[in-house]
Amino acid sequence: MKKTLALLMCAALPVIAAAAQPDVEALKLNPQNNLYCNEQADWCVGIKLDGGFEDNGPFASGRSLRADYRIWDLPDIPNFSHFTVWPHLIRLSEERALVGVIGPAEPDYKQEIQFSGGSFSRKDLYLFMVDLDQKVSGLVHLMPFSAQASIRSCFNEADQQRREANCMDQYRYDAVLKAVAGGQSYPDLQVTTQATRAPAGASRYADSSKLPAPTAAQSQPQADKQCSYTVTYKWKEEGSVYRPATPVPDCAEFLEAQPPKKG
Numbered sequence: 001m002k003k004t005l006a007l008l009m010c011a012a013l014p015v016i017a018a019a020a021q022p023d024v025e026a027l028k029l030n031p032q033n034n035l036y037c038n039e040q041a042d043w044c045v046g047i048k049l050d051g052g053f054e055d056n057g058p059f060a061s062g063r064s065l066r067a068d069y070r071i072w073d074l075p076d077i078p079n080f081s082h083f084t085v086w087p088h089l090i091r092l093s094e095e096r097a098l099v100g101v102i103g104p105a106e107p108d109y110k111q112e113i114q115f116s117g118g119s120f121s122r123k124d125l126y127l128f129m130v131d132l133d134q135k136v137s138g139l140v141h142l143m144p145f146s147a148q149a150s151i152r153s154c155f156n157e158a159d160q161q162r163r164e165a166n167c168m169d170q171y172r173y174d175a176v177l178k179a180v181a182g183g184q185s186y187p188d189l190q191v192t193t194q195a196t197r198a199p200a201g202a203s204r205y206a207d208s209s210k211l212p213a214p215t216a217a218q219s220q221p222q223a224d225k226q227c228s229y230t231v232t233y234k235w236k237e238e239g240s241v242y243r244p245a246t247p248v249p250d251c252a253e254f255l256e257a258q259p260p261k262k263g
Contacts, residue, residue: 022179022187023091035061036085045085045099056080058101062132065095071128071137078109086125090179090187095133098179101126102145113257117152118168120257125177127189129240141233141242143191144255147173153208164213169202171195173227173254186235189242195227195254204253205262227251 027036027045037044042063048056048070057080061068086100104111105124112121127141154160154167175193182188197203199214200222226249233242252259 021181024179025089025091027085027087027089036087038089043089043091043097043099045089045101047080047083047085047101049081053077058083058085058099058128060097060099060130060132060137062095065132067132067135069130069132069135069137071099071130073128073137073139074106074126076107076109078103078106082109082111086127092129092186096129096131098127098140099130100128105144106142115257117155118150120147120149122147122255122257125175127177127242138240140235140240141189143175143177144173144251145175147171147255149204149254149257151202151204151208153202153211155209159209162212163209166199166213166219169204169208170198170221171202171204171254172197172221173251180232183235185237186242188235188245189233190230191233192230193228193251195224195251196221197224198222204259224254227254 025038025043027038029035030037030041030044035044035046044061045058046061047058054077055070057070057072057077059068059070080103083101083103086102088100090098092098102123102125103109105122112119123145125141125143125145126139128137129140130137149171151169151171152167153169154163160167173193173195175191177189177191179187180190198219198221200218201211201214202208229249231248232245234245236243
């Protein structure tokens with residue numbers, strides 16, 4: 001009898017493990033209503049642009065609850081035409097989910113920053129917990145999603161000759177978020193980043209104009225080991241936000257328009 005019970009328990013373990021996996025659903029654009037909806041269309045996310053100043057912004061709607069709710073709860077109201085819907089939904093229950101929008105970073109929400117010798121742009125992922133039954137929402141996670149910087153590395157004719165007209169250094173940062181099994185109330189969030197620089201050896205903390213012309217191999221984007229990483233974020237009841245389980249490296253070189261000098 002004990003042996004039979006043990007076999008039954010072992011057989012049940014994979015089912016339990018599978019049930020613990022977060023329910024992540026893809027959202028696809030419905031061109032008829034311009035909403036991003038899951039496959040069964042019982043959850044949709046959109047961004048309202050044609051209403052009043054305080055009415056515009058991202059919202060979620062649920063067909064089974066016959067409810068919709070404006071989810072933006074930050075004090076500043078940006079230009080939402082620069083935002084897009086994150087095409088995923090992390091289901092917590094029938095009426096609760098984590099949904100996101102991607103747009104320029106706070107507090108200025110500028111699409112691009114131009115400065116002498118280059119330009120910089122960055123977009124963040126704003127992840128909200130939305131409860132359509134209680135009609136509440138809250139920002140639970142904010143993270144850099146993508147960033148690009150182009151920095152001039154030639155300032156006179158001698159620089160151009162030395163670098164054989166390779167006069168722009170390029171920096172790029174991209175992140176991917178996925179939900180993984182975590183606590184009972186909220187899943188863990190796993191973030192994987194990829195940061196590159198081109199040419200190899202370029203640095204926003206050094207004068208690239210003094211470097212020789214890069215070879216063909218050096219001209220290709222080179223991965224930055226420090227800022228290409230995977231980190232897990234865990235839900236913290238205190239504050240109702242996600243916090244990294246391990247320290248996150250300093251990636252200001254990729255994520256700031258004017259990174260502070262080291263040192």
